[in-house]
Amino acid sequence: MKKTVLLALFLFPLIAAAQNPDSTWFVNNFTKKEVSIPMRDGAKLFTSVYVPNDKSEKHPILITRTPYSCAPYGKDYRAYWRNFMLNYCKEGYIMVIQDIRGRWMSEGTFEVVRPFNPNKKTNKDIDEASDTYDTIDWLVKNIDNNNGKVGVTGISFPGFYATMAALSGHPALKAVSPQAPVTDRFFGDDDHHNGVLFLMDAFDFHAGFGFSQPRPQPTTKPAKTFNIPDYDNYAWYLNMGALPNFTKVTGDSLKFWSDMMNHPNFDAWWKARDARSGIKNVKPAMLIVGGLFDAEDGYGTWNTYQALVKQSPATKSNLVIGPWYHGQWASRDGTHLGNINFGSKTNDWYTTNIEIPFFNYYLKGKGNIDTLSKATIFFSGENKWKTFKQWPPADVTETPVYIEPNGKLSFQDMPSFRASTDSYVSDPAKPVPYAEKVHYYRTREYMTDDQRFAARRTDVLVYNTDTLTEDLTLAGPVVADLLVSISNTDADFVVKLIDVFPENAGTDPVTKYPMGGYQMLVRAEIMRGRYRNSFSAPEAFVPGKPAQVKFTLPDVAHTFKKGHKLMIQVQSSWFPLADRNPQQFIDIYHAKDSDFVKETINVYHNSSKVILPVMN
Missing domain, CATH: 3.40.50.1820 (Alpha/Beta hydrolase fold, catalytic domain)
Incomplete structure (x- = not known):
């Protein structure tokens, strides 16, 4: 907020x-x-x-x-x-x-x-x-x-x-x-999504807005606030480093922030x-x-x-x-x-x-x-x-779309006889930005932003369907179901559902933005891999061993029009919207700057899919 x-x-x-x-x-x-x-x-x-x-x-x-x-x-x-x-x-x-x-x-x-x-x-x-x-x-x-x-x-x-x-x-x-x-506030609102700290919103809300500052007596005056001294929030949050550095800025005055730092997992405090x-x-x-x-x-x-x-x-x-x-x-x-x-x-x-x-x-x-x-x-x-009469609608069919080699998405399961993967290197020192432009506060528009800036990065996997020959309407929650292996012991996974406009889409008459080839973000969500089996009892990955990471994205209500494409992007950072994972199985809320390491992420073809709520 x-x-x-x-x-x-x-x-x-x-x-x-x-x-x-x-x-x-x-x-x-x-x-x-x-x-x-x-x-x-x-x-x-x-x-x-x-x-x-x-x-x-x-x-x-x-x-x-x-x-x-x-x-x-x-x-x-x-x-x-x-x-x-x-x-x-x-x-x-x-x-x-x-x-x-x-x-x-x-x-x-x-x-x-x-x-x-x-x-x-x-x-x-x-x-x-x-x-x-x-x-x-x-x-x-x-x-x-x-x-x-x-x-x-x-x-x-x-x-x-x-x-x-x-x-x-x-x-x-x-x-x-x-x-x-x-x-x-643990699973999807404001401070966290699936246990991942939504750093920019959480810190700005509790410290920058002065929301959690103590107020001993009734007053008509606003609380003291902390103002970020930089108009490039990506650079500022990155330079701040590990989460304890943010806690030092707030001191011990922000009780809710301190409580979050001491309740990293889904426990009785969050349930209450x-x-x-x-x-x-x-x-x-x-x-x-x-x-x-x-x-x-x-x-x-x-x-x-x-x-x-x-x-x-x-x-x-x-x-x-x-x-x-x-x-x-x-x-x-x-x-x-x-x-x-x-x-x-x-x-x-x-x-x-x-x-x-x-x-x-x-x-x-x-x-x-x-x-x-x-x-x-x-x-x-x-x-x-x-x-x-109900939501999701009664006439919705859960329909998987499979990740295939060569950046393809297919509605037909085509299992390969050899396990094949796409790989990328996730570097916490150069996390994938959540938006393209330099800005001060978190934007509202990122929820529908053009994702071509991310598709051009080597640490973002991109998959497309063929051009749709008829409208495709989705109504309800989307489920990401990935089979992955990693070179270290923890990783985050961001899955984006994207509507790719035709090249001849023209220019929006109000914003004047070129809409040809626009990659409209329809929905995205992040999952902290350590919680893949339990949000209360996190587990380390075994390096190199395949593991399923399955999580639900918030509901969508969107029609991919005939002539468009459906795109899926997969990445392991979304910064500074979400905090960075050190990519080691350690206490992230008390990590050191030196704990952040690169790792290689492998996403397995055919076994990885996104389950779409297709309205009949």
Whole structure:
């Protein structure tokens, strides 16, 4: 979660000197109240409440709980008019935003991903669910002219708090929308993917954004931050070296960072912080929202929905996935991500047809949601919204595509009588970059970037199908199943699924980028080889001995059009997105700079494959 994106999404600006008509309308038609709501253990949470002046009807309450500040504090109003949230204001919602426990102006101690406690017995047993319960209870009893119906929404970390709200059990809570919710920081959200530290995001978030800095007393001032003193983040992260050098920069002030360094494997500490653990018997209606190209919490979106389906089947739960980066549906129009054009204002369609009708139905009894499908998914490639009774769709066939010699991919298994391989040398001193350009912060656009820069490297294996003679639509998770051998005792494996455009694809009319031969990243994921058999009990490789490395990539919804090619790339670094593997079976979080060594990676033909969710 990058600083600029977070600021844009969560730290709404104060009222501008030259107010627009919507801001004037909002200030004239709402009254702001700042209250400190007592929790069961005595802590008070600072809350801003914007109440419609209209007394002709009772109003529903819509809550967002955030670690990113409910500013502005004092007489100025939050700028709800700057995006589609103005629609809720015009529908007459009581708008509530709260500083969570231990952040900004709220009392108590903050904990990154506070574990859900299903066995609360005393007033001292608190979690984010109980804080939400106490907040709702106070609001419905103390805010005049409310209709007794409450909804909760939030994006990213506020999405995690929305999930926790759904577990609160308060009878007034009728509808919840976790959007790009932080869900599991070991397997796929923000800090880690399959146990691999997502270095750039983790360090920038916890140190650069000041998110985990201690805050002894309530304050309106932001925490002290660490600013990376270089505009070339690849060079800066590489020069920093091993992970203990980053820990020295943070000192002992960042508890969550220190905890991560001391919990390298999937253990009880990580399990307690999986937001899915409490998703059982959920009462409010749920609308799970996320982006196909969310670089931060795409995992949380897909997997929160799946947890609801499996662990709370009676819950009215719906999934919406658009062609968006992290939180894009709440900001820009959703027509583009980088050089990829989606053909319409996907944001407007979503907010008008799904989100606002969802809350209006459950909180106001207005309209109906008969047309809201179980899953509403945008398919890139063909640029169409599609609806399903389940996700993945019922008519999906798991179809392997095999890695063959000479850079070929085949849908037919053609076993060779001799084991043959492709090989490359992985050098931690020259890791494969995740993006081509020099830049400061992690980009959002890398999720659809042209991968030709990587294909040109000798440490990236490239495989193509023949030109497709008909459309190929994928819907669901992709599974990488590699047979490999390595010259040392550990390695990472990155598998990329890529759509190769025809040479005559022309130029994008908006970005002016040449799209002929474009290698669009559709999905990619990394796997730390030591976890190939268990994330709790890592195992070293035996040098030279073949081993299976099988892992799941996040869901895709994409159509490879006739005339395109499907490409697979395999590599062993993805920097500085992911931390570097020393390529030895040692404790990476306490490694030395001298521990990083080159190694040779062998990928076996025919035995290595990628299993695609082909929609019939």
